[in-house]
Amino acid sequence: MAAVSGESTLPQPSVESGDHDLLPPVFADWLVRRGWRLRAHQRGMIEAGATGRHALLVAATGAGKTLAGFLPSLIELHRGGGSGRVHTLYISPLKALATDVRRNLLMPIEEMGLSIRVETRTGDTPADRRARQKSNPPDILLTTPESLSLMLSHEDAAHLFSGLACIVIDEVHAFGTGKRGDLLQLCMARLQAMRPALRRVALSATVADPDNWRGWLAPGGDIEAVRLVVGEAGADPEIGILLPEGRVPWSGHSGKYAIPAVMEAIEAHGTTIVFVNTRGLAELIFSELWKANDKGLPIGIHHGSLSLEARRKVEEAMADGRIRALVATASLDLGLDWGNVDCVIQMGAPKGASRLIQRIGRANHRLDEPSRAMVVPGNRFEWLETRAALDAIEAGERDADLFRPGSLDVLAQHITAVACSGPFNEDALFAEVRSALPYATLDRATFDRTLGFVRDGGYALKAYDRFRRLAPAGPGQWRIAGPKFVQQHRLNAGIIVEAPALTVRFKNGRKLGTVEEYFASTLVPGDTFQFAGIALEVEGIRDSDLLVRATSKSARIPAYMGARMALTTNLAERVRRMIADPDEWRGFPDDVAEWLRMQMWKSRLPRPDQLLVETFPHEGRHYWLLYPFEGWNAHQALGMLLTKRMERAGLQPLGFQATDYALAIWSVKPVERPAELLTATIMADEFVEWVEQSHLLKRAFREVAVIGGLIERQHPGQRKTGRQVTFSTDLIFDVLMRYQPDHLLIEAAWADARARLTDVGRLGDLIERAGPTMVHEQLSRLSPLAVPVLTIIGREGVSTEATEEALLDMEAALVERAMA
Known part of the structure; x- marks a missing residue:
């Protein structure tokens, strides 16, 4: 917002002659006083x-x-x-x-x-x-x-x-x-x-x-x-990759190794925003920065689970220039105009060129001066991803925007809102809805099914009065069935459905924010965890409150089940091209270039259009590694599907680990013919069975049931716990799957499970290209490319220094074996 806050320095403090016809005198005079045009x-x-x-x-x-x-x-x-x-x-x-x-x-x-x-x-x-x-x-x-x-x-x-x-x-x-x-x-x-x-x-x-x-x-x-x-082009951003020791770690994704250098950058600048990709990482990086903050500089933290008061306080402090650094998630990605921010640091890979541009734009919020930023890659794959993002930005590339048909649960919520405002004609509403682009191809039968769901819940639920939200108001006319449904809608409407959460409170009632219920359920009195930048000790759980007190003990970092940012297809394609072309490696850090050269010697590096599969024995187990670069969601789904096939083939799978770049599966018996397991029929057979039998479809149904108004989270003066909401949605889900599997919300849940939870589009592309492009390397030991994946196995839930040291020792052994 350059001409609002004055962050652009414009050379002509005058209004051009053609602008007089556009601007009233008071506007023209204001621009002159400001020295703008x-x-x-x-x-x-x-x-x-x-x-x-x-x-x-x-x-x-x-x-x-x-x-x-x-x-x-x-x-x-x-x-x-x-x-x-x-x-x-x-x-x-x-x-x-x-x-x-x-x-x-x-x-x-x-x-x-x-x-x-x-x-x-x-x-x-x-x-x-x-x-x-x-x-x-x-x-x-x-x-x-x-x-x-x-x-x-x-x-x-x-x-x-x-x-x-x-x-x-x-x-x-x-x-x-x-x-x-x-x-x-x-x-x-x-x-x-x-x-x-x-x-x-x-x-x-x-x-x-x-x-x-x-x-x-x-x-x-x-x-x-x-x-x-x-708009006219601005100054090109200045983005560097921060490697304090000139080397890139094998594993990890937080960039914690660079904390001393990050702290030095904070000290050297006026105001710095340190961006991270998840709420858990925000707490971790804030904690590590505070330990390194020898000068006691004011540092804040901002993410979506913090209370409104906490977020407002830090936003106002940033606007007033009272904070030297702020650790933030996507909650501060967009458009915030803090003109005193002169440095942005991205901890971990950006996951997309557009996202990185958006974040670095928070620094030097001026068109005529370059935004300055640094990226701290967490591991060697993340270094490649970061390099790909910087190349894409230099080439002027942006990540593609994926448009899709409008969601039916959102349409159901909208129909309820329309009914709350007064009677409506169904033909007129259908025409109105079709004028919205996401619903331009909506057919009348689907609209009528959605209207029927809002009216009475559908065939399997229409016997229950609580689902009869609409009543006739004349031929083709409908109205809300009663005031209680108006109140119910206004209390529960919304699109963002958070995971079940408990409120974190001190005994005096002060609210700090929320943690997800599944994490809270793992805690007992005396346990400690980090939240809002404070080490907290659990005193107990009362109703929907997690009661805590401040402590000086070391603390765990809360885990969150929020959606993961997926590596964009644009960056994935760039990384594939990059690793396949040794000429690209000339500007790489020595250890990254050595890593790729050793991989080419000990195994192979796939061409951009190939899918590399490696199999090898390791510590009494048999591993196979796939390197699709299709993002965590697609790889996680593929891991579930392949382990099911392996079970049926008698290979006795033991587990798998997915990253944005690769998938590792280990088993009792070796996979000798991977092409026979990775066939297109896996999407027609195992995928449907897996989604229906796993919690994926139930998880998706919970969200669409809340958005569609089938389940209320809030009653007057009372909010349901996440456990209560989950119990209610699971019960209705089971009823619908048994008596009406083609129910509108089951259809909506399937759409979510395919598109968002499993990234089925990229998964399908992966499997489609696997057959003709797969290259299989049978190795006697793990390859260098496999090390970053294998080193993160077992890292979930690390909470003590001793465990961390043991895992680092394990990583060193893996590296020595792979690079020998």
Whole structure:
């Protein structure tokens, strides 16, 4: 948001002559006082707004995207005055981003003396402020997709949005292709029906194919209705790989070995953000940094499991420049404008070029100055991945955005929200839903099935009154069946379904945040764990609270079952090409180049189009290693499928270990003909059986049942425990699988299990290419390429220094054997 907070230094403190026609005098004068000028893309957005066109702005971080998105609304509100209703909706993927944008947007409004009110509306907004916003709406309302859906579920929604002229979607790439994007699309379709002239605007720094996003943004998918505005190129980022000792570890993924060097970088810069990929790593890296923080510098931590108070406190401290370093997850990836951040460090591999660009853009948030960042790879495969990401960024490549049909559980939630706002006509709603791009190909039969589920739960559940949410309101008309269903929807609506969690509290009631229930269930009084940067001792569990006290004892790091970031296909392809071409190795660290040369000598390095499979004996077991580079989810699913085949073949599998790069399986008997196990029929036979028999489908069903409104997490004054929700969903799942296996939510759960939990698209591609491209190396001992995978076997649950030292000794023995 360059022209808002002043992070761009622009050479001409004047307004160009052509801009006088676009800008009211108060805006032009403000730019002159600030020493700024309109950039071409900001001018383009004003022109699009003046002609009523939808617009997609693709511009680099620091280019003033957010101001460009708001300028047409600010000008229109200044010229025409407010209507007493919401004029512009700003949609953010993060609550923190909405709060940050409000803070930065108020500055130019106040400096120009504009009579424009800007407020936020998220799940954190107090009830009294939400009530006031209904009776006295602001001109600009900053919100999230979930809060917008809830606002549309109220009877006065049509009145509240009767003056709506524009909707601005920030960081659209971050959520547009997922379920939150489905919900937002349905909300936009509803708003467009209320306000046909509503203008849509989307902003992003990292989209691979702008035309795809123009289609996503346009009502009905009409690309030509959306003007593409492209920002001027900014300074190239300066990104380095931090290797404090010049060598890369064999295993690990945290980058913990580089903590002293990271601490030195923090000391040498004004403010640093240290990004990690998971909440558990955030706690680990914060703890290690604090141990190395000899100067006592103020360091904070930020992730989604911390309490609102803790997150707000650290956000405000960052905005005020009172923190020297902040360890953060994806909770701070997007758009936050802290101009004093001058260094970003990524701990572990970035998993995608677009994600790395987004994160490094938090540093030197200026278009004309390079963002500076360092990446700390956790192991040798991660070094290759990091090198691939840097090459992709230099080549201007972005990770592909994967669009897919809209989810039926989200559609069911939306239909319930519509019914809560008043009676609806099913034909009109069907047409409205089809105008949302993810549902453009939805057939009437599927819509009617979804409507039937919302109406009475479906064939197997319709005998129960608790599932009868809709009642007839005339021919083809439906209404909500009673006030209790309205209350139930508003208490439970939402797309983000967290794993069952317990609240971490001190005895005095102070809340620190939440830990996942399965981790809490492993704790007994006296156990210690690290949370919110504090070592805590468990005192006990009471209802849904985990009671703790501070301690000086060493502590475990909580484990989280959140979704893993998968290595993108773009980076996977680059890594395959990189390891197959020795000419690429010239700039590699000596130990990485030596590792690859030894692999080529002792086994082989596959061509980019080949799948390498190695088999070898090791410590009384037989191993086979596959190197597909298709991401953890696909490899984990493949490991489950192959071990099932091995059981049936009498090979007596003992276990497997998946990483983003490889899959290791060990067994009592050797695998002599891997091609016979890895055939296409595995997807038709074992895959379906495995998903149905494992907890995968139940896990997916739990989520879709909550999103679809079949199961409530919250009752007035009471929240169900994760155990209660799981028990309820498992019970209904078993009933449906027995009596109605084609139920709408079973179908939705299958879609999730295929797409998200197992990454079936990449798994299918892997298996399809395995037959004709597999190369099998039968070895007498483990290969160098196998070492990083084998060294992480047994590392889960490490909690003592003695165990860690034993595992390091094991790693040294493996390395010596492989590289001898």
